[in-house]
Structure formats: structure tokens, C-alpha cells
Amino acid sequence: MTAAGTYTLIAEAAGYEKFETQVTPIRGGSITQNIPMTLATVAPGDMNGDGAISLADAVLALQMEAGDLGFSLDVHKQADVNRDGRIGVEEALYVLQEASGLR
Numbered sequence: 807m808t809a810a811g812t813y814t815l816i817a818e819a820a821g822y823e824k825f826e827t828q829v830t831p832i833r834g835g836s837i838t839q840n841i842p843m844t845l846a847t848v849a850p851g852d853m854n855g856d857g858a859i860s861l862a863d864a865v866l867a868l869q870m871e872a873g874d875l876g877f878s879l880d881v882h883k884q885a886d887v888n889r890d891g892r893i894g895v896e897e898a899l900y901v902l903q904e905a906s907g908l909r
């Protein structure tokens with residue numbers, strides 16, 4: 807049995823902003839809570855949204871280029887460096903330059 811009181815409900819998912827709200831359970835009742843999941847803001851070139859520009863991002867960009875998969879849940883649209891709606895060689899080059907300190 808859960809003690810009475812107010813609890814913090816936290817929803818986290820990779821690539822999304824953290825959602826946090828307060829809930830107060832009622833004995834014998836139930837709680838329904840809509841959880842708006844907002845895509846996390848990422849820097850151009852940050853394909854995996856981990857907050858860093860690294861070789862992993864270049865690999866992801868090249869994988870996208872090779873498969874021409876368009877965007878997937880694992881790659882952020884905001885990572886599109888030249889805003890052409892695709893992730894590809896341009897993004898990989900940008901990431902490599904950024905990661906090596908050339909930018």
C-alpha cells in the first residue's frame with residue numbers, strides 16, 4: 807500500500823524532454839495522466855541527441871546517407887546542419903570538422 811500524499815510523476819525517454827508533474831493518488835481510485843512528449847532540442851550535427859558532437863554522430867549521418875532512410879526516431883531533425891531535410895554527407899563532414907576542432 808502506498809502512503810497518502812502527493813507524488814512526483816516523471817517520464818523520461820531518449821531524445822525527448824523530461825516530463826514531470828505532481829499527482830495525488832486517492833485511495834481505491836486511479837489516475838490518468840496525459841504525458842506530452844516534446845522532442846529535445848539538439849545542436850546541429852548532434853544526430854543522437856546526447857549533447858555532444860562526436861564520431862558517433864558522423865557514423866549515424868553516414869548510415870543515413872547509405873540507407874537513404876530519411877529521418878528516424880534515433881536521429882533528430884534539428885541535427886540537419888544545412889536544413890535541406892536530409893541527413894547525409896554534409897552532416898558527417900560538419901561533425902568531423904566540429905569533433906576535430908576545425909570549426
Ligand SMILES: [Ca+2]
Nearest residue numbers: 852854856858
Ligand atoms: Ca551526439
Ligand SMILES: [Ca+2]
Nearest residue numbers: 886888890892
Ligand atoms: Ca542536411
